[in-house]
Amino acid sequence: MTRAACRLAIVLLAVACTRGAAAAASADAEADWREGLLPASVTQGEPSRGGTLVVRIDQEPPSLDGITDSALAIVWMLERKVVESMARLDAKKHPDYPLEPALATSWEISPDQLSFTFHLRRGVVWHDGAPFSGKDVVATVKKILDPGVRSLHLRNNFADLADIATAPGDDFTVVARYRKPYFLAFRALATLPIYPAHLLAQAGDMLHAKVHRAPVGTGPFRFEAWKSGDRISFVRNERYWGRKAWLERVVYRVVADPAVGFQLLKQGEFDLYLGLQPQQWLRDLEATGLKGRVRRIRFFNPNYNWIGWNEERGFFADARVRQALNYAIDTEAVRKTFLFGLDRPTTCHFYLESSACDPSLAPRPYDPARAAKLFDEAGWQDHDGDGIRDKDGVPFRFTFLMNADSVFLAKLAPYLQQELAKLGVAMEIRKVDWALFTQLVGEHRFDATSLRWGNSDVAQDPYEIWHSSQMKDGSNVVSFKDPRVDALIEEARATLDDARRNELYRKMGRLLYDEAPYVFLYSRPSLDAVRERVRGLRPSVAWYDLQDVWLSRK
Amino acid sequence: MTTTVLGVTLVAFVVARAAPGDPVALQGDLGLRAGSASVQQLREYRRLMGLDEPILAGYLRWLWHLVRGDLGTSFRDGRPVLSLLGEALPVTLLLSIPSLLIGYLLAVPAGIVSAARPGGWLDRSLATLAFLLHSLPLQWVALVLVVWPAGFPIQGLHSEGTTSLPDLLAHLVLPLVCLSYGSVAVISRFLRSSMLEQMRQDYVRTARAKGLSEAAVILRHALPNSLLSLITLFGLTFPALASGAVIVERIFGLPGMGKLTFEAVLGRDVPVVMGAVALGGVATALGTLISDLLYAAADPRISLEEGRAPR
Numbered sequence: 001m002t003r004a005a006c007r008l009a010i011v012l013l014a015v016a017c018t019r020g021a022a023a024a025a026s027a028d029a030e031a032d033w034r035e036g037l038l039p040a041s042v043t044q045g046e047p048s049r050g051g052t053l054v055v056r057i058d059q060e061p062p063s064l065d066g067i068t069d070s071a072l073a074i075v076w077m078l079e080r081k082v083v084e085s086m087a088r089l090d091a092k093k094h095p096d097y098p099l100e101p102a103l104a105t106s107w108e109i110s111p112d113q114l115s116f117t118f119h120l121r122r123g124v125v126w127h128d129g130a131p132f133s134g135k136d137v138v139a140t141v142k143k144i145l146d147p148g149v150r151s152l153h154l155r156n157n158f159a160d161l162a163d164i165a166t167a168p169g170d171d172f173t174v175v176a177r178y179r180k181p182y183f184l185a186f187r188a189l190a191t192l193p194i195y196p197a198h199l200l201a202q203a204g205d206m207l208h209a210k211v212h213r214a215p216v217g218t219g220p221f222r223f224e225a226w227k228s229g230d231r232i233s234f235v236r237n238e239r240y241w242g243r244k245a246w247l248e249r250v251v252y253r254v255v256a257d258p259a260v261g262f263q264l265l266k267q268g269e270f271d272l273y274l275g276l277q278p279q280q281w282l283r284d285l286e287a288t289g290l291k292g293r294v295r296r297i298r299f300f301n302p303n304y305n306w307i308g309w310n311e312e313r314g315f316f317a318d319a320r321v322r323q324a325l326n327y328a329i330d331t332e333a334v335r336k337t338f339l340f341g342l343d344r345p346t347t348c349h350f351y352l353e354s355s356a357c358d359p360s361l362a363p364r365p366y367d368p369a370r371a372a373k374l375f376d377e378a379g380w381q382d383h384d385g386d387g388i389r390d391k392d393g394v395p396f397r398f399t400f401l402m403n404a405d406s407v408f409l410a411k412l413a414p415y416l417q418q419e420l421a422k423l424g425v426a427m428e429i430r431k432v433d434w435a436l437f438t439q440l441v442g443e444h445r446f447d448a449t450s451l452r453w454g455n456s457d458v459a460q461d462p463y464e465i466w467h468s469s470q471m472k473d474g475s476n477v478v479s480f481k482d483p484r485v486d487a488l489i490e491e492a493r494a495t496l497d498d499a500r501r502n503e504l505y506r507k508m509g510r511l512l513y514d515e516a517p518y519v520f521l522y523s524r525p526s527l528d529a530v531r532e533r534v535r536g537l538r539p540s541v542a543w544y545d546l547q548d549v550w551l552s553r554k
Numbered sequence: 555m556t557t558t559v560l561g562v563t564l565v566a567f568v569v570a571r572a573a574p575g576d577p578v579a580l581q582g583d584l585g586l587r588a589g590s591a592s593v594q595q596l597r598e599y600r601r602l603m604g605l606d607e608p609i610l611a612g613y614l615r616w617l618w619h620l621v622r623g624d625l626g627t628s629f630r631d632g633r634p635v636l637s638l639l640g641e642a643l644p645v646t647l648l649l650s651i652p653s654l655l656i657g658y659l660l661a662v663p664a665g666i667v668s669a670a671r672p673g674g675w676l677d678r679s680l681a682t683l684a685f686l687l688h689s690l691p692l693q694w695v696a697l698v699l700v701v702w703p704a705g706f707p708i709q710g711l712h713s714e715g716t717t718s719l720p721d722l723l724a725h726l727v728l729p730l731v732c733l734s735y736g737s738v739a740v741i742s743r744f745l746r747s748s749m750l751e752q753m754r755q756d757y758v759r760t761a762r763a764k765g766l767s768e769a770a771v772i773l774r775h776a777l778p779n780s781l782l783s784l785i786t787l788f789g790l791t792f793p794a795l796a797s798g799a800v801i802v803e804r805i806f807g808l809p810g811m812g813k814l815t816f817e818a819v820l821g822r823d824v825p826v827v828m829g830a831v832a833l834g835g836v837a838t839a840l841g842t843l844i845s846d847l848l849y850a851a852a853d854p855r856i857s858l859e860e861g862r863a864p865r
Binding site for chain 2: 228229432
C-alpha cells in the first residue's frame with residue numbers, strides 16, 4: 001500500500017514536473033518571441049545537407065564588388081560566404097568579436113607594432129580553380145591603393161601603409177609594414193576581403209570587369225547568377241577548404257515594397273526575411289497567424305541616431321545650451337511613441353554592448369525646468385519680452401535640417417519644435433532630399449540636424465567623427481573641438497591592446513557626455529523574421545553565417 | 555525631330571548638373587566608417603566621373619558621344635547606360651503597349667455608347683464609373699490587388715525556373731489592371747465629349763435627315779470625325795509608353811524605365827538620367843510624327859504633301 005502510494009506520488013510528481021517544464025518552455029518561447037531572440041534549440045541538433053534558402057532583400061546592391069562599393073547588401077551577401085579575409089570576426093564571441101583565423105592560419109605583430117606577418121593557409125583554391133596565395137593579398141591591397149579605382153571607403157585604412165609584399169621565396173607569408181602604429185590598420189588588413197590576383201590584373205578600374213558583378217572568391221558559396229531587379233543566387237562551393245556549407249543554394253530575392261514583401265512572406269516564399277517594418281514585426285506577424293511558423297529576430301548592429309548642434313553657430317557654442325537642449329527632449333517618450341519602443345537608448349559613440357561604452361552614463365532625463373535654468377545661466381534670456389530668448393540682441397532662432405525621406409524625423413522634428421517653443425527657442429524645419437542633405441551636412445551648412453551613424457565592425461576609430469582635425473574633410477560635421485578628446489583619440493589610435501584602448505574610449509565617452517555635442521538617441525535594431533525550419537542561424541554584427549545554416553526536414 | 559531631342563536633352567543636362575546634391579558625396583558615403591573620403595580624394599572622383607568640367611562642355615561631350623552611339627556609363631554601378639536602357643525598355647514596353655491597347659479597346663466602345671444616348675442610364679452609370687476609376691489612387695489600388703487573394707502572382711515577370719508564356723501573362727495581369735483603369739476612364743470621357751460635339755454639327759443632321767439609321771450616323775459619320783481628337787490624345791500620351799510607371803514598377807517588382815529613371819534622379823546619376831531623357835525626347839518626336847501620319851489617314855482634308863493644303 002505504501003509502495004503503491006509512493007509510486008503514485010512519483011507519477012504525480014513526474015506529471016507535475018513535465019507540466020512545469022512545458023509551461024516554462026512556453027514562457028521561454030513567449031519571451032523569445034517578445035524580445036526577438038532565437039531559442040538555443042535553433043543551433044542544436046544534427047544538421048542535414050541540401051535545400052535552398054530564400055532571403056528577402058529590399059534593395060538591389062549596385063554591384064557585387066566590395067572594392068568599389070560599400071553597400072551593406074554587398075557585405076552581407078559576400079563576406080564570409082563568397083569572399084574571405086585572412087582573419088574574421090569570431091561571431092560566437094559577442095559583443096567584442098575578436099579575430100579568428102580564416103585564410104591565414106596565424107599572424108604576428110612586431111614589438112614596435114609597425115609590422116604584421118600573416119601565415120596563409122595552403123591548398124585553398126579560388127572558385128575558378130586557380131590556387132590561392134599571398135600574391136592575391138598583395139594584389140588586392142594594391143588595387144585598393146590604385147587612384148583610378150573607386151575605393152575610397154577602404155583606401156583610408158591603408159594611408160600609413162609603407163609596403164606590403166610576400167616574404168622572399170615564400171608565397172604563403174605576407175608582411176605588411178606601416179609608418180605609424182594604428183590599431184585599425186591591423187584589423188582592416190586582417191579582415192579585408194581578398195580577391196584573386198589573376199582577375200584583378202585584367203580588371204582595370206573594376207567597374208567594367210566581369211568580377212564587378214560576378215565575384216570570384218574562396219568562400220563556402222560561389223556566385224551563380226544575377227537576374228537584374230529580381231534575384232541573386234549562390235551555390236555551395238564543393239571545393240571549399242573548410243567544412244562545406246549545408247545549404248545547396250542561397251537565393252536573394254529583391255522585393256522593394258514592404259506590403260508586397262509581407263504578402264509573399266505569408267505565402268511562404270521566404271525562409272529569411274530581412275527588414276520588416278516595425279508595425280509588421282510587432283503586430284502583423286502575430287495578427288496574420290505567422291507566429292509559430294516564423295521566429296522573430298531583433299538584433300542590434302553598431303549604429304546610433306543623434307541630433308547634432310553645429311557649434312560654428314553662436315547658439316550652440318556653449319556646452320550649457322547643448323545640455324539644456326538635451327534636457328528639453330523626452331527621449332523615452334519619443335522612443336515609446338514614435339519608435340514602438342523597439343530601439344534601444346544609448347549615450348555612447350560605440351557599439352552599445354561594447355566594452356568601450358561606460359554603462360553608468362544614463363541618458364539625460366526630460367527636465368524642462370533644468371533646461372530653462374541652463375539657458376538662463378548661459379545668458380539666453382528673453383530680454384525684450386517677445387517670447388523668444390535672446391542674447392546680445394540675437395534671438396534664439398535656428399533651422400533644423402532633415403532628410404525628407406525619414407519617417408522618424410518627420411515625427412521627431414515637430415515634437416522638438418513644440419518642446420523648444422515652450423522654452424522660448426524658435427526652431428524652423430527644413431526638409432530636403434537625401435542627395436542635397438548629404439551635401440549640406442558635409443559642407444556644415446546647417447544649424448541643427450539628425451542622422452544615424454553605422455558601422456559594420458564593433459571596433460572603430462572615433463577619429464573622423466570627433467577629432468577636431470576632421471572638421472574640414474572628415475565627418476566632424478558639428479565642428480566639435482576639445483583638446484582633451486583629441487588627445488584621447490590620438491592615444492587610442494596607437495594602442496593595439498583592446499582593454500587599454502577601451503579604457504581611453506570610456507574616458508572620451510565621459511567628456512562627450514558632459515560636452516553634449518550630440519543628443520545621443522537610440523540604436524536601431526534590424527527586424528527580421530525566419531521560417532521555423534531554418535536552423536543554425538546566429539545573428540551577429542557579422543550578419544548571419546550562412547555556412548552553418550541548415551534546413552530542418554521536419 | 556532633331557531639334558526636339560536637342561532642346562529636351564540640353565535642358566535636362568543643365569538641370570541634372572545644376573541640381574543641388576552631389577553624386578560624389580553620395581558615392582563617398584557619409585557613414586561611420588573606418589575611413590571616409592578626403593577632399594582631395596573627392597576631387598579625384600569628380601574627375602573620374604567627368605563632373606569637373608563646365609556644364610556646356612559636358613553637354614557637348616555627351617552629345618558627341620551620343621552621335622557615336624555611346625551614352626556613357628552609370629555613376630552608380632559603372633554599367634553602360636545603353637545596356638541599362640536595353641534591359642529596362644522591354645519590360646516597360648511589355649506593360650505599356652498592352653495597357654494602351656486595353657485602354658482604347660475598352661474606352662472607345664464605352665465612349666460611343668455614352669455619346670449615343672447622352673443622359674441615358676447607360677451614359678450616367680458609365681460616367682459614374684469613369685469618375686470613380688479616375689479618382690482611385692494608384693498606390694491604393696495596387697496594394698489592394700496585392701493583398702486581395704486573387705491568385706495572380708504579385709512580384710516580378712516570371713516564377714522561379716519557368717519562362718513559359720502563360721506564366722508571364724499571369725504575372726502581367728495585376729500590373730496591367732493598375733495601368734489601364736485610369737486611362738479607360740480618361741479616354742472614354744474624352745471620346746464622349748468630342749462625339750457629342752460632332753453630333754451637333756450640320757452634317758450629322760443632314761445624315762439623319764436623309765434617313766440613315768442611328769448606328770450608321772454614329773459609326774460612319776460622327777465617329778471618324780471624333781477620331782481626330784483621339785489621335786491628338788494618342789500623340790500626347792505616346793512618350794509615356796517608354797517612360798515607365800514608377801509606382802507600379804516598384805510595387806510589382808518590375809525593373810522597367812520608371813524604376814531606372816527614378817533611382818537615377820535620386821542618386822544624381824547624370825548619365826542614366828540623360829539616357830532616359832534622350833529616349834523620352836525621341837519618343838515624343840516619334841509620337842508627333844505618328845499622330846501626324848494618323849491625321850492624314852483619318853482625314854482626307856489633311857495631306858502630307860507640302861503646299862497642297864486645301865484653300
